[in-house]
């Protein structure tokens with residue numbers, strides 16, 4: 611699964627734009643990852659400029 615490590619996310623939206631299954635949603639000031647939709651490709655982990663996301667097996 612993909613975990614939000616801390617509250618450093620600045621809601622830039624880059625992770626949303628690279629998710630192939632639209633599993634990430636930015637809602638107000640909350641980042642929501644839909645585990646049902648997530649394929650664990652880790653695109654979001656690689657592109658986050660401030661390393662807010664991490665893959666947890």
Ligand code: SF4
Nearest residue numbers: 619621622623625658
């Ligand atoms: S790319 Fe990183 S900083 Fe930007 S919205 Fe996603 S988790 Fe937040």
Ligand code: SF4
Nearest residue numbers: 629648649651652654
């Ligand atoms: S790991 Fe891939 S499928 Fe899952 S939220 Fe990140 S970009 Fe989307």
